[in-house]
Amino acid sequence: MSGGAPGAAPPALAVRGLTKRFGGFVALDGVSLDVPEGSITGLIGPNGAGKTTLFATVAGFLPPDGGTVSLRGQDVTAAPPWRLHQAGLARTIQIPRLFARMTVLENLMVAAPDQPGERLPLPWIARARIARDEAALGERALAVLARLNLADHAEAPATALSGGQKKLVELGRALMSGASLILLDEPAAGVNRTLLREIAATIARLNREDGITFLVIEHDLDLVAELCDPVHVMAEGRVIASGTMAAVRGDPQVAEAYLGMAIEPVE
Amino acid sequence: MEQAALYLATMLTLAGIYAALALGLNLQWGLTGLMNFGGLGFVAMGAYTAALLTAPASASHLGGFGWPWWAAWPLAAFAGVALALPIGAIALRLRADYLAVATIGIAEIVRLAVRNEDWLTGGPLGVPGIPRPFEALGLPWGQVAYLALVAAVVAGLFALAQATARSPFGRALRAVRDDEEAAKAVGKNPARLRLQAFLLGAAFMGLGGAMLSAFFKFMGPEALDPVTTTFLVWVMLIAGGSGNNTGAVLGAVAVWAVWAATDWLAAQLPGELATRAAYVRLFLIGLALQVILLARPQGLIGERIGQR
Numbered sequence: 001m002s003g004g005a006p007g008a009a010p011p012a013l014a015v016r017g018l019t020k021r022f023g024g025f026v027a028l029d030g031v032s033l034d035v036p037e038g039s040i041t042g043l044i045g046p047n048g049a050g051k052t053t054l055f056a057t058v059a060g061f062l063p064p065d066g067g068t069v070s071l072r073g074q075d076v077t078a079a080p081p082w083r084l085h086q087a088g089l090a091r092t093i094q095i096p097r098l099f100a101r102m103t104v105l106e107n108l109m110v111a112a113p114d115q116p117g118e119r120l121p122l123p124w125i126a127r128a129r130i131a132r133d134e135a136a137l138g139e140r141a142l143a144v145l146a147r148l149n150l151a152d153h154a155e156a157p158a159t160a161l162s163g164g165q166k167k168l169v170e171l172g173r174a175l176m177s178g179a180s181l182i183l184l185d186e187p188a189a190g191v192n193r194t195l196l197r198e199i200a201a202t203i204a205r206l207n208r209e210d211g212i213t214f215l216v217i218e219h220d221l222d223l224v225a226e227l228c229d230p231v232h233v234m235a236e237g238r239v240i241a242s243g244t245m246a247a248v249r250g251d252p253q254v255a256e257a258y259l260g261m262a263i264e265p266v267e
Numbered sequence: 268m269e270q271a272a273l274y275l276a277t278m279l280t281l282a283g284i285y286a287a288l289a290l291g292l293n294l295q296w297g298l299t300g301l302m303n304f305g306g307l308g309f310v311a312m313g314a315y316t317a318a319l320l321t322a323p324a325s326a327s328h329l330g331g332f333g334w335p336w337w338a339a340w341p342l343a344a345f346a347g348v349a350l351a352l353p354i355g356a357i358a359l360r361l362r363a364d365y366l367a368v369a370t371i372g373i374a375e376i377v378r379l380a381v382r383n384e385d386w387l388t389g390g391p392l393g394v395p396g397i398p399r400p401f402e403a404l405g406l407p408w409g410q411v412a413y414l415a416l417v418a419a420v421v422a423g424l425f426a427l428a429q430a431t432a433r434s435p436f437g438r439a440l441r442a443v444r445d446d447e448e449a450a451k452a453v454g455k456n457p458a459r460l461r462l463q464a465f466l467l468g469a470a471f472m473g474l475g476g477a478m479l480s481a482f483f484k485f486m487g488p489e490a491l492d493p494v495t496t497t498f499l500v501w502v503m504l505i506a507g508g509s510g511n512n513t514g515a516v517l518g519a520v521a522v523w524a525v526w527a528a529t530d531w532l533a534a535q536l537p538g539e540l541a542t543r544a545a546y547v548r549l550f551l552i553g554l555a556l557q558v559i560l561l562a563r564p565q566g567l568i569g570e571r572i573g574q575r
Contacts, residue, residue, distance in 0.1 A: 085454030097449040103573040110442045111453035117435030157572045
């Protein structure tokens, strides 16, 4: 999937000089980075570096105070989240937030974009058509659940799932959007080893088979080394290094930013 | 016997009107999580719109256009929407509690306007002589026929509310209610969805007001008070089961039965005790709400997860 001549196609996501302030606190201080088309790009850095703020600002949840965001060459700076969702950008939230009073299946179905049944007055006057759409959507959601090994839980209330399973549903909702670029916020945090392997394999497979580009925030650096290329390192609202994991691990600035966190050179 | 039948028809008609209000509130609160504490304002808009359009011409208030009910009632629903639109457009973008404050404020403004704008509403004298559909049939059949009309309207509103709740639109509303951030992350526009649900609920309340004014055959500032028009409807929805349309209707009928029964009981008390009992009743309704919220927060029949 990756490759192509330099300068041939615009990157999936290009962030330039993005700035976000909260009062006097500068959360993003002129962040610039690229997410190449077809890549699994990593985003690492110590707590408070601004990674989640970057996600929120890129995905339209927070208005930026400066800078630009472009999606495949299209300027989408400060576009609202639903517009970006339609344009093929989905974002997962760090701590999964499922719709509590819905089943797992409904949690996925609701995430499909452009549903005619969401536009009044169609739910009242085109019942047959909407029933057909819903049946097809249900099938699609079940297929996504099957890929995530969650098909058995389709009719369970979302609250009955374990934390790790909720992370998978969160990923499933991003898949339902049909997004070609997914921002994943700590997909492996708080997940047991077995499920972690499963999540990593799922991300790699979706990238390989479906050509989905990912930008992944993750603290598990071994996982990042395994999955991600390139990797951007953020500290104090800035990108301080970019490159392969091996390259950024050797960067003294990165080591300093992590301040005491052991970053051994890659074997 | 005939007296009892008449009484029953009267009570059921009012229960039906309350069911319409509870269904409207369920669209707003139950399905979308919108705290509307200004039910009275929307009911009053519908009630006065229908009253002025259907009443005979009079010098004491605007118009009296003598329209038939079937032409006036849809406009009454629209009057509810017309009031909801500016409030919703402003307050729905803010945090949930701001809407509660804004709706309380607007209901008070409507109440004061109704009392003081004599040229429009007749002020304290109100709008008398509102025709009630089928009253030409005499008693008790006119009353029974009106009950049938109210029941038919409520059945229609129930069908509409069910079609809404079970549709992808209803699912998107529930998403916004359960978690706004997550709803945005799955591509929903919370402000737009909230506004639509708010307007739809306000239309139900406006229509309820129209049915109420025809039932009373009179509309004045004393005919609507916040306790019976706003808070009683909240009690009905919460007791019946917020998020469930059947629960809203059931709660309206059940709570109205209790409310009417205590009214009758209080009237049996001698002299001053009867006056005091009216206030005890308010206290009891508040207490009942507390008990329900603590003991059975989902109401008689709560929202079902799945199986839609």
